[in-house]
Amino acid sequence: MRIFQSIRSFKNAVWGASLLSILVAGIGLLVIVFGEKYHLRLVYAAYVNLLVVLGLQVFMGNTNITNLSHSAFMGLGAYVAAICVTPVTIKKLSLPDAPWGLNTFELDAFSSAIISLTITGFLAFLTGLIIVRLSGIGATIVTIAILVIVHSVFMHRTDIFKGKQAFFGIPQVFDLYSIIIISIGVIFVARFFRESKWGIQLRASSDDDTSASAMGVNIFNLRLFAWTLGGLILAMAGICYAYFLGTISARPFYFSHVFLTLAMLILGGMRSITGAVLGTIMITFGLEWVRFMETGPVLIGIKFPEMLGLSGITLGAVIVLIMVLRNGGLVGNFEIEQMFLKGRNVPKV
């Protein structure tokens, strides 16, 4: 069975993913060499968001169905890995009433990650069975339902998830180098999926589902596959999050994070991996500046007022402006290798 339609699309995928990897790794290495300690944390968080945006792109970019449950799957990934990997001595303290003997075992980081991927992937598959049966808007509303369900379970099963309090004592497994490598891997996976025949069929079905299914595209199965693959990438993002920060709580896996990563994806353009990476970089750097303004700094002798909520307004404005002015995002269908492969190997758009 052939995965790629032609050798050309395979080559393009390798080229594009490699160029993006160089860009992504370059920024990370610059920060490692020149950055200060608190920069490392910020940049690590940005890489986690990049993984989330890529996981989101796999489903949303190829099917054009808005998904708002991605932070829930990230949270699931983070919590499952955290519960497995945290030492028993700490869990006896933090989760004294945990059911099913959750506080009586500990696993190494690798098996915890595998268990987390398996469980989150399985849950993604189950929810996917519902999602793929629905048409666009209905599917989006059900993704919101998933987000709300997962969040209220996190908040109210305090015996397992600690709710509003922090789940602490997760050993630090990853550093910036590890997440750079993982990001590169995920960029390749997402790009290969986009160029694979399944990705092409999915995008065709999102443009016109009637003709795509008339041509023999099995839309249900493909969407289910994309949804589950996206869920696995999101779980990976959650694992990376838990394995670096050491403490997690339920709050970050809710609407504010959903909006943040959604804005990143649609700013760059959700149909292309280049767009996803570009949007993440732009919003990450842009928001740092906006947050600085939010605190009411003194600039060129002028004292600016404290403006709480400015970052939210900026994100909203980015979403609205992109949708109104350029609804394919900044790059649309463009992928980075097209800059270098002019005229050759490039399918006419």
Added chain:
Amino acid sequence: MDYIVQQTLNALSFGAEYALIALGLAIVFSIMNLVNFAHGEVIAIGGYTMMVMATLAFKNPIIIILGAVLAAIIMALFLERIAFRPVRYADATTGLLTAFGVSLILQNLFLLLVSPRPIAVTSMYFLDWPIRLGPIQISSLQIFETLATLIAILLLVLFLKKSLLGIAMRAASLDFEMVRLMGIRANRVIAAAFAISGLLAGIAAIFIIARRGAVDPTLGFNPVLKAFVACVVGGFGSLPGAVLGGFLLGALEVGMLVLLPQSYGGMKDAFVFAIIAIILVWRPEGILSPPKEKGDKI
């Protein structure tokens, strides 16, 4: 028996609120395929207007109610003009994301300009007093809410069936191009839809404020999330579906509160949404989905 009657009345008033909001969402969706997430912020504008008018020493509650409803209508029309008109003919995803962006901007504007904390608004408390009907204890607010919703639905049905604009709106939900060819202005039909949704949001705002007694930036967000679920389960774009979905959701919610043990009370939403998801597996397009003819309309 008394207990059942009591809980049925509770379910009706819960459902009435969701139905009111869901109708506002459905009427806009049926005409321009826009999933209006900013509807919650229209409700919040109603709430903030009440707050401002109360501090400006308006004593008469009728004036405050009228002011709040008017503010919600103006806000809905304003949003249509500046944010949703540019994406009018775009696909549903574009509209949905635009509405998300608008909602995000407005929520944060309230946060920036007013306060991130809830502000007390007590002017609607007069609507709420306990009523005893034999062994059943209910609040007058529940009766008002259910009645207001029923009247709103009745008037809406009359408007849609009898008036020219109403008939045009129903026609537009089937074939907008044809309505325009008949010489009816697109802008007028869409503005009417937004005005009605604003009106319904304003009424909803009054009851939400009367119950909560405070306004904060996310006042409308959670009710609108629920109303969306109601719309989807009833059949998106169908007005009877929105009403049915709203009351169904109200019944489910009260049912969960009754059936779930106390310690699970916080997970009510999780259970309700899970049941909704199961209903959607049974009927993916919603219970009363409008018939769809693929390839018929371009």
